[in-house]
Amino acid sequence: MLSKNQIKLITSLQQKKQRFAHQMFFAEGIKVIQELLESNFELVNLYTIQNDFEQVSNDKKVLVDESDLKKISALSTPNTCLAVFKIPVEKKIIEYGLILALDSIRDPGNLGTILRLCDWFGIGQLICSKETVDIYNPKVVQATMGSIARVNVNYIDLETFVSQTKLPVFGTFMDGNNIYKTELPQEGIIIMGNEANGISSELEKLIKNRLTIPRFGTIQKAESLNVATAAAIILSEFSRNN
Amino acid sequence: MLSKNQIKLITSLQQKKQRFAHQMFFAEGIKVIQELLESNFELVNLYTIQNDFEQVSNDKKVLVDESDLKKISALSTPNTCLAVFKIPVEKKIIEYGLILALDSIRDPGNLGTILRLCDWFGIGQLICSKETVDIYNPKVVQATMGSIARVNVNYIDLETFVSQTKLPVFGTFMDGNNIYKTELPQEGIIIMGNEANGISSELEKLIKNRLTIPRFGTIQKAESLNVATAAAIILSEFSRNN
Structure with missing residues (x-):
């Protein structure tokens, strides 16, 4: 009762x-x-x-x-x-290997799905900007399917972190290098942008490695991918040869 | 008014x-x-x-x-x-090139996201089992972000279709061939299974090409990927070398 x-x-x-x-x-x-x-x-x-x-x-x-x-x-x-x-105390950021960083992801389902992806691809560290939806939101917890227990998540000022890191920083844009034809390292920070606005212009300035996921087919009118499916393709590419 | x-x-x-x-x-x-x-x-x-x-x-x-x-x-x-x-009249199925087939996808967001993926990867044909959520569900329409206008979608008896097709049939399982090390053709039917139960056992019998998306990292406790992110990785692999 x-x-x-x-x-x-x-x-x-x-x-x-x-x-x-x-x-x-x-x-x-x-x-x-x-x-x-x-x-x-x-x-x-x-x-x-x-x-x-x-x-x-x-x-x-x-x-x-x-x-x-x-x-x-x-x-x-x-x-x-x-x-x-x-809620456990936030652990220290593990700053090596591949790290996924989220710039203002708003949809709880997207965040949960991305956490599940990190778990699948052995990404132990997820970094979220302070504007990103809370990882302990019930919808996020549900969408992680348990992966929340195995990925270290930190909420920080992303700009400060990215401007200070020694790891290479990657982001996807419409005009970047073809991700399928670029040699990708085993360590680095991969930034995923907000669902509606993409990566913020302040962060964009700090990204030296611009990647693009090419479109296929004859029409090519699709304007964007959902952020979780884009993350899936990017993590798959970073992992497949390593 | x-x-x-x-x-x-x-x-x-x-x-x-x-x-x-x-x-x-x-x-x-x-x-x-x-x-x-x-x-x-x-x-x-x-x-x-x-x-x-x-x-x-x-x-x-x-x-x-x-x-x-x-x-x-x-x-x-x-x-x-x-x-x-x-609602437009269902067009004839375009049975060549790459076709994505969905076996009882229930979540409207997943279906919309998958349709958007098809559009991005130039997949012109999506086939849905009759148990799959309706493409004209408002949540699906919303999640497609307009891609609904560019992908041909048919609802059919998937078992009958798959048993009669001349195209090679692919599905992902925990025990299939590593997708990153398998030569993938430019045409075929790729079947994605239900969110909770995967591909039905009846359909599984008809799938000759079993693929798997390998897990990475040291823990490897993630049990599955969200169906839309799995579709993203698979379509990316089928497209990247073609």
């Missing part, structure tokens, strides 16, 4: 301000919760319809029914479980 | 059954509407806050205010215009 205060707290965590104030976020579904538990995220409480998750001690487990779960879920069709975790 | 009947008709077009009954769909935003107008989609009515779209005759143009637009929009933040179009 859920108390009014519990419902109020959990639903408030859909807002970034409240997540920050409480230093908590929530995840839904067995798979994502399982991955977070395995990755040492600190569990606050688990709300579950079934009495599953044997590794969770009883004092943290709250048995609920479907109508309770509906009250706290951010999903239109709630899962069977929801868990509140503490 | 909008009549009650107009509002009722347009909002009803959010449902597939009603789109089918009326043989109409709607699109929102200047860019998408512009692309549909340029591509000979038959306009029924344009609802606009500004008196834009000079090429549209006045008898089809309805000037509305923001509150009117909010009543008919499928977006949480409505654009400045919404247009109702007739």
